[in-house]
Amino acid sequence: xxxxxxxxxxTHLTSETTRHVLGLQHKLLAEARAFLGARGFTELLPxxxxxxxxxxxxxxxxxDVDFYGHRYKLMTSAILYKQASLLGFSKIFYVAxxxxxxxxxxxxxxxxxxxxxxxxxxxxxxxxxxxxxxxxDLVAHVVRRVVEDAxxxxxxxxxxxxxxxxxxxxxxxxxxxxxAVETLRELGHPQSADAEIDWAGEAIxxxxxxxxxxxxxxxxxxxxxxDRESVSTPGVLRNFDLIAPEGYGELCSGSEREHDYGRIVxxxxxxxxxxxxxxxxxxxxxxxxPASAGFGLGVQRFTRYVAGLDAVWQATAFPKLPGVVxx
Amino acid sequence: MxxxxxxxxxxxxVRERARSGAAAVFPSATSYGxxxxxxxxxxxxxxxxxxRLVPPVFVPRRLEKLIELGREPLYGDVSLSTSIGGxxxxxxxxxxxxxxxxxxxxxxxxxxxxxxxxxxxxxxxGENVVPVHGHGRAGGPSAGTLLxxxxxxxxxVPDGLGGVVVQQSTEDADAEVWNLVYSDPSAASLLESxxxxxxxxxxxxxxxxxxxxxxxxxSDAASLASLYAVDLTLGSSVLRSSSPGxxxxxxxxxxxxxxxxxxxxxxxxVKLPPGRDVASAASVAWxxxxxxxxxxxxxxxxxxxxxxxxxxxxxxxxxLSRIGAPAGCLLASGRMWEGTRVAKVLALGxxxxxxxxxxxLAVDTDPESGLVRFAExxxxxxxxxxxxxxxxxPDALTPEDVWFPGTSVPVREQVLS
Numbered sequence: 141x142x143x144x145x146x147x148x149x150x151t152h153l154t155s156e157t158t159r160h161v162l163g164l165q166h167k168l169l170a171e172a173r174a175f176l177g178a179r180g181f182t183e184l185l186p187x188x189x190x191x192x193x194x195x196x197x198x199x200x201x202x203x204d205v206d207f208y209g210h211r212y213k214l215m216t217s218a219i220l221y222k223q224a225s226l227l228g229f230s231k232i233f234y235v236a237x238x239x240x241x242x243x244x245x246x247x248x249x250x251x252x253x254x255x256x257x258x259x260x261x262x263x264x265x266x267x268x269x270x271x272x273x274x275x276x277d278l279v280a281h282v283v284r285r286v287v288e289d290a291x292x293x294x295x296x297x298x299x300x301x302x303x304x305x306x307x308x309x310x311x312x313x314x315x316x317x318x319x320a321v322e323t324l325r326e327l328g329h330p331q332s333a334d335a336e337i338d339w340a341g342e343a344i345x346x347x348x349x350x351x352x353x354x355x356x357x358x359x360x361x362x363x364x365x366x367d368r369e370s371v372s373t374p375g376v377l378r379n380f381d382l383i384a385p386e387g388y389g390e391l392c393s394g395s396e397r398e399h400d401y402g403r404i405v406x407x408x409x410x411x412x413x414x415x416x417x418x419x420x421x422x423x424x425x426x427x428x429x430p431a432s433a434g435f436g437l438g439v440q441r442f443t444r445y446v447a448g449l450d451a452v453w454q455a456t457a458f459p460k461l462p463g464v465v466x467x
Numbered sequence: 468m469x470x471x472x473x474x475x476x477x478x479x480x481v482r483e484r485a486r487s488g489a490a491a492v493f494p495s496a497t498s499y500g501x502x503x504x505x506x507x508x509x510x511x512x513x514x515x516x517x518x519r520l521v522p523p524v525f526v527p528r529r530l531e532k533l534i535e536l537g538r539e540p541l542y543g544d545v546s547l548s549t550s551i552g553g554x555x556x557x558x559x560x561x562x563x564x565x566x567x568x569x570x571x572x573x574x575x576x577x578x579x580x581x582x583x584x585x586x587x588x589x590x591x592x593g594e595n596v597v598p599v600h601g602h603g604r605a606g607g608p609s610a611g612t613l614l615x616x617x618x619x620x621x622x623x624v625p626d627g628l629g630g631v632v633v634q635q636s637t638e639d640a641d642a643e644v645w646n647l648v649y650s651d652p653s654a655a656s657l658l659e660s661x662x663x664x665x666x667x668x669x670x671x672x673x674x675x676x677x678x679x680x681x682x683x684x685x686s687d688a689a690s691l692a693s694l695y696a697v698d699l700t701l702g703s704s705v706l707r708s709s710s711p712g713x714x715x716x717x718x719x720x721x722x723x724x725x726x727x728x729x730x731x732x733x734x735x736x737v738k739l740p741p742g743r744d745v746a747s748a749a750s751v752a753w754x755x756x757x758x759x760x761x762x763x764x765x766x767x768x769x770x771x772x773x774x775x776x777x778x779x780x781x782x783x784x785x786x787l788s789r790i791g792a793p794a795g796c797l798l799a800s801g802r803m804w805e806g807t808r809v810a811k812v813l814a815l816g817x818x819x820x821x822x823x824x825x826x827x828l829a830v831d832t833d834p835e836s837g838l839v840r841f842a843e844x845x846x847x848x849x850x851x852x853x854x855x856x857x858x859x860x861p862d863a864l865t866p867e868d869v870w871f872p873g874t875s876v877p878v879r880e881q882v883l884s
Contacts, residue, residue, distance in 0.1 A: 197725075198728070198729050199650060200646060200650070201643055201646040201647055202643055241646075243649050243650050243732075244655055245658075245732070334724045334755075335724070335728040338731065360721055361720070361723075361725050361727075362725070409722075410718045410721035410722060411721065411722070412640050412667075412725060412726075413640055414637050414640050414641050414710075417641050463650075
């Protein structure tokens with residue numbers, strides 16, 4: 141895929157391609173809402189700021205906001221609020237804005253934005269298998285409707301709808317993190333066994349697959365404190381990524397969640413966090429929150445994959461690349 | 468030079484080295500011809516001070532050097548270049564962390580950074596600098612900030628040498644110091660040249676089991692109360708205490724893994740206090756992938772410390788003995804100010820020694836060149852000592868080069884066949 145920088149705002153907003161892409165994104169979201177609504181989910185509006193947010197990973201920095209003299213954060217992910225919201229509703233979703241000051245080297249990966257949206261889903265009492273099935277059905281439903289209803293838009297964007305034949309033809313496969321590491325090493329890529337699959341490694345795996353697949357069982361130490369650690373296999377997390385084929389890479393991350401107070405505090409220490417910072421959340425957890433599983437699907441990344449775009453910034457009206465001053 | 472003092476530390480000798488450089492390594496030249504020189508016996512309770520460096524009679528490595536050079540080697544043939552926690556260094560020393568203490572914040576931090584850069588040695592920037600002094604971008608004040616130190620170092624360091632290590636403690640995690648540095652344009656050149664690392668501060672030498680402590684004014688105490696414990700009034704000041712942090716083997720292991728995961732282009736350093744389980748902790752750190760493990764002996768520390776903590780923690784020599792042959796890059800700090808002590812810790816397994824109080828005093832003596840002259844004196848001493856031990860690079864020293872009086876350590880003699 142050829143990488144280019146975003147043009148000036150007028151050129152970007154008035155281009156035919158942008159209009160097609162954002163129209164397609166509108167349809168993706170509408171179909172996702174319809175799908176989730178039909179399955180009994182309630183859409184809630186996500187918080188934008190809070191005293192704490194997802195600590196994130198891979199070196200991304202949070203944005204501090206002065207909230208009447210208190211240091212608040214823009215949401216990097218509303219995961220903690222999703223867990224808390226299950227006190228009121230058992231199946232929820234957000235279309236949530238996130239801001240992450242990603243490291244500068246991600247500015248030209250074609251995959252990173254400093255400001256993006258997630259379709260955030262959380263299900264009380266669900267297992268990882270439950271939400272993997274849900275996510276697979278959701279993606280298949282949305283893609284099927286796009287292929288059926290918006291073939292002209294795909295054609296205008298130069299996207300061959302035949303690219304989705306495999307996706308629509310069967311279940312997504314699963315690949316454990318350990319197997320992925322082994323595969324990458326056999327291919328000569330020096331992937332750490334303790335870390336997330338790096339961006340280059342992820343692209344290699346993505347290009348080797350014809351339909352999306354789930355990368356599961358990340359090692360502890362590679363993800364946040366809220367991804368639940370396996371009871372039967374300590375050191376392995378009950379989490380997953382959804383990887384798109386054709387080199388598009390990760391679309392979505394999710395997991396079963398830790399909900400036990402003692403385990404969460406311990407995991408916070410293991411991830412270098414100061415539990416005092418999370419007081420409101422820990423107060424809720426101490427009094428009890430539902431067990432749950434869920435995921436966050438990157439709206440712009442999903443749009444990019446379906447539309448077959450070179451870069452994720454093409455899937456947003458006002459692209460903000462890491463470190464690039466832009467409107 | 469300010470009124471900076473370091474009681475219990477050979478302050479005058481350090482300042483003399485900062486003023487005179489290599490000349491301070493020898494007795495005063497004016498005494499030559501009128502004095503008789505020779506050893507004096509000194510008893511020291513300090514394990515490392517009481518130990519002696521013991522040159523051998525037979526020196527096979529000198530023969531190797533002789534063959535290489537085609538002439539008899541001298542002390543000037545000793546190369547002090549080494550690798551410290553993934554960074555190339557001109558000397559087997561690095562600038563230890565000074566945190567947000569007042570003495571480091573009053574211009575000395577930046578002056579020390581610039582001189583460490585000139586020397587081409589790694590520099591550790593201490594905990595709490597960002598929460599207390601700020602990062603220094605987006606129009607904020609610059610004095611004492613992280614950015615001021617980064618810039619001072621980066622402007623002076625030669626290509627291919629040195630590196631910056633940014634420490635973070637529990638409270639720093641709230642300020643996201645590592646994330647801030649990793650995503651900051653001012654650190655890009657360090658990252659691109661492989662000269663940035665992050666140090667997980669597990670503890671410190673002078674007050675093992677406690678977190679960092681500073682004295683702040685009552686007005687500052689109010690603004691810091693949301694981050695730190697500021698509950699003890701001492702005279703007209705208030706004690707600000709950091710958390711010591713909570714570690715188990717699994718917490719340490721996972722924190723290191725998370726550092727490697729989140730900051731793949733930065734090195735990982737771990738600073739350990741002189742705890743009784745220091746060997747286990749070092750093993751866990753290396754096994755989890757730490758590029759360097761620093762052990763801060765109980766003799767270390769430049770910050771505010773309770774008087775009762777004098778006899779708390781293992782002496783550095785005991786820490787090194789317990790660790791034995793290190794499984795990775797081991798660094799040692801605590802009262803480092805002259806060559807024999809540095810050479811002893813190198814021989815006992817350390818790759819390099821950290822300069823803390825000595826560096827602050829040297830910079831205080833001369834903000835422009837005090838640390839550079841001090842390091843020149845130290846380098847000359849190390850060359851003389853290594854040469855005397857029949858070695859020509861710092862990582863060639865072994866425990867056989869050190870003798871602890873009163874112990875019956877069997878010495879494996881090296882004999883040329």
